[in-house]
Amino acid sequence: MAKYRIAVIGGDGIGPEVIDQAVRAAEVAAKLDATQLTWNTLPWGTNFYKKTGRMVPEDAWDTLRQHDAILFGAVGSPDVPDHLTVSGIILPMRRKFDQYVNFRPAYLFDGVPCPLKDKASGSIDMAVYRENTEGEYAPIGGRLYEGTPNEVAVQTAVFTRRGTERIMRAAFEAARKRRKKVTSITKSNALPFSMVMWDEVFKQVSKDYPDIQSSSLLVDAAAMDFVRKPETFDVVVASNLFGDILTDLSAMITGSMGLAASANINPERVYPSMFEPVHGSAPDIAGKGIANPLAAILSAGLMLDHLGSSRAAKAMRDAVAAVLKAGRVLTPDLSGKATTVEVGTAVVQAIH
Numbered sequence: 001m002a003k004y005r006i007a008v009i010g011g012d013g014i015g016p017e018v019i020d021q022a023v024r025a026a027e028v029a030a031k032l033d034a035t036q037l038t039w040n041t042l043p044w045g046t047n048f049y050k051k052t053g054r055m056v057p058e059d060a061w062d063t064l065r066q067h068d069a070i071l072f073g074a075v076g077s078p079d080v081p082d083h084l085t086v087s088g089i090i091l092p093m094r095r096k097f098d099q100y101v102n103f104r105p106a107y108l109f110d111g112v113p114c115p116l117k118d119k120a121s122g123s124i125d126m127a128v129y130r131e132n133t134e135g136e137y138a139p140i141g142g143r144l145y146e147g148t149p150n151e152v153a154v155q156t157a158v159f160t161r162r163g164t165e166r167i168m169r170a171a172f173e174a175a176r177k178r179r180k181k182v183t184s185i186t187k188s189n190a191l192p193f194s195m196v197m198w199d200e201v202f203k204q205v206s207k208d209y210p211d212i213q214s215s216s217l218l219v220d221a222a223a224m225d226f227v228r229k230p231e232t233f234d235v236v237v238a239s240n241l242f243g244d245i246l247t248d249l250s251a252m253i254t255g256s257m258g259l260a261a262s263a264n265i266n267p268e269r270v271y272p273s274m275f276e277p278v279h280g281s282a283p284d285i286a287g288k289g290i291a292n293p294l295a296a297i298l299s300a301g302l303m304l305d306h307l308g309s310s311r312a313a314k315a316m317r318d319a320v321a322a323v324l325k326a327g328r329v330l331t332p333d334l335s336g337k338a339t340t341v342e343v344g345t346a347v348v349q350a351i352h
Helices: 015-033 044-051 060-065 082-088 091-096 161-175 195-204 220-226 240-253 294-307 310-326 338-349
Strands: 004-009 037-042 070-073 101-107 124-129 141-144 152-155 181-186 215-220 235-238 263-267 275-278
Touching: 004 015, 015 037, 015 070, 015 294, 015 310, 044 310, 060 091, 060 310, 070 294, 082 091, 101 161, 101 240, 124 161, 124 240, 161 181, 161 195, 161 235, 181 195, 181 220, 181 240, 195 215, 215 220, 220 240, 235 240, 263 294, 275 294, 275 338, 294 310, 294 338, 310 338
Parallel strands: 004 037, 004 070, 070 275, 124 235, 181 215, 181 235
Antiparallel strands: 101 124, 101 263, 141 152, 263 275
């Protein structure tokens, strides 16, 4: 029997609510693969910050290294600036554990209304590979003369050949298991240093994958085509900022942010990878019991797949698909009236 130790960080807002349902579903699905999951719940997040001045304790990274994976809910609270919460846990985790692959699938499930006209279920099926440790989110820069008319803010984007090449290779390898097409997102017409290098590396890497159709698209054109013809995309590779923005769009065109799962992966498995829904803490509905847990459940499925429990992962995704297709137990974001727990229960029953 395979045994894995999972760190669970529910975090803020609806995070704990949806992660509870993800844990329920993963626990049931894991039995199909004779996999034993041990959960270690860690009370970190904004409440911890309010008590200690830190989002996580000083020994947090040593604690997390002792786990095989991390299941994360959400971070953010209206009474604490977002840059403090995000920079206190998510961004340093991605860098410290070299989780350089941020994988965000977008799929139009049967039974989910698409805001775009005449899109059949399954017609939108893309996988975005977002560079996760450098780029526009590198913590390099500063502010001078704050609060004066002469105030200056400098934020430096950092692109390395190593970082750029490895996310692109991850995207090409993924395309070999899908429809064999990779689209690179760029903006080299306006960013002549970072994005020109990005384009050059993409052309060089693509030569090693002659079996994969490759092309580049400016980010503004990509945003239009995500809406105009999303079915033309298979694997998309993008920088930290571009990938972050485009995947919110891909989530909405496939029905709801409540269906957007993600994985922050260290492919070499030197460090634990982290799995989280994309939707954030949603403080406006926190505590109401109506948050959609499906993104968290799908993220837990990605976690099981990463750990090697492929049968359990497939069972979780199939169960989510069955619940969505039936359309009887859905949360308000999908025009339903069910609670978070009721949807979680429906998924568990579908796994059984």
